[in-house]
Amino acid sequence: MKSMRALPQPDLAQLDLANVLEALSDPTRLAIVSRLAAGDEPEVRCGTFLDLGSKTNLAYHLGKLRSAGVVSTRISGTSRFMSLRRADLDARFPGLLDAVVASARRPAKAATRRRRAAAAG
Amino acid sequence: MKSMRALPQPDLAQLDLANVLEALSDPTRLAIVSRLAAGDEPEVRCGTFLDLGSKTNLAYHLGKLRSAGVVSTRISGTSRFMSLRRADLDARFPGLLDAVVASARRPAKAATRRRRAAAAG
DNA sequence: TCCATAGTTCAAGATGCATTGAACTATTGA
DNA sequence: TCAATAGTTCAATGCATCTTGAACTATGGA
Numbered sequence: 001m002k003s004m005r006a007l008p009q010p011d012l013a014q015l016d017l018a019n020v021l022e023a024l025s026d027p028t029r030l031a032i033v034s035r036l037a038a039g040d041e042p043e044v045r046c047g048t049f050l051d052l053g054s055k056t057n058l059a060y061h062l063g064k065l066r067s068a069g070v071v072s073t074r075i076s077g078t079s080r081f082m083s084l085r086r087a088d089l090d091a092r093f094p095g096l097l098d099a100v101v102a103s104a105r106r107p108a109k110a111a112t113r114r115r116r117a118a119a120a121g
Numbered sequence: 122m123k124s125m126r127a128l129p130q131p132d133l134a135q136l137d138l139a140n141v142l143e144a145l146s147d148p149t150r151l152a153i154v155s156r157l158a159a160g161d162e163p164e165v166r167c168g169t170f171l172d173l174g175s176k177t178n179l180a181y182h183l184g185k186l187r188s189a190g191v192v193s194t195r196i197s198g199t200s201r202f203m204s205l206r207r208a209d210l211d212a213r214f215p216g217l218l219d220a221v222v223a224s225a226r227r228p229a230k231a232a233t234r235r236r237r238a239a240a241a242g
Numbered sequence: 243t244c245c246a247t248a249g250t251t252c253a254a255g256a257t258g259c260a261t262t263g264a265a266c267t268a269t270t271g272a
Numbered sequence: 273t274c275a276a277t278a279g280t281t282c283a284a285t286g287c288a289t290c291t292t293g294a295a296c297t298a299t300g301g302a
Contacts, residue, residue, distance in 0.1 A: 017224050018148050025143035059280055078269045078278045093224040099216035103138045180250055199248045199299045
């Protein structure tokens with residue numbers, strides 16, 4: 001018997017800008033979102049992201065993305081399929097997702113990327 | 122004698138998307154950025170933000186915004202003036218700042234919208 | 243010179259985030 | 273029914289963030 005339920009997620013009115021930005025501010029989660037946005041498939045199975053971290057770690061990051069309202073999770077069999085909540089994000093934060101995804105595709109030079117400025121008064 | 126130095130900050134190539142998103146993901150910092158973007162004046166004195174937190178706390182948040190490359194600090198006398206690094210942010214992350222600022226100006230008001238819809242129907 | 247103003251720096255404590263391994267649940271296929 | 277697969281939940285750990293008060297620096301004005 002094939003079940004098709006979906007995991008609970010915040011609805012449109014509950015999306016919060018600071019939460020969404022925080023969800024997007026982690027390199028692993030940014031990679032996940034980029035991949036979801038870039039792909040031809042609207043849905044991607046969780047296991048697809050195993051190159052980005054351990055099973056446990058991915059459950060954590062995907063959970064964060066879901067509870068921030070960035071992704072949706074549909075369950076089918078033993079698999080879970082993630083999809084971007086593009087319509088909701090666009091409705092609530094017009095242009096934000098596109099700007100983030102486009103910027104993520106266009107990284108800075110590797111040598112300087114992780115360096116933070118030593119900005120002291 | 123009037124000094125006009127500026128505090129050190131990362132340059133364009135060093136701006137990192139995850140860092141910038143993280144800098145923007147805090148409500149206090151989002152409020153600061155929104156106010157800077159509201160654009161009455163291109164520069165705003167630090168003390169202007171004292172309603173958002175203590176002196177110490179603001180030094181912390183403004184320091185974070187600066188080291189992420191979101192704002193610039195110019196020193197004049199005993200004051201420090203903050204400005205958005207709009208050109209740099211737009212060059213590196215096109216559309217991002219505008220989307221964030223516009224979204225911040227447009228918080229969710231689900232109850233109001235529902236009341237209006239009911240009144241209109 | 244002395245004082246007030248504007249803001250920073252430091253240390254410490256509370257809280258929260260990220261990561262891990264082990265144990266667990268649920269579903270499918272044989 | 274049994275085992276494999278896919279992913280979650282838990283507890284613990286280490287590290288980062290946020291916030292605070294006290295002490296400090298630097299500038300400008302009287």
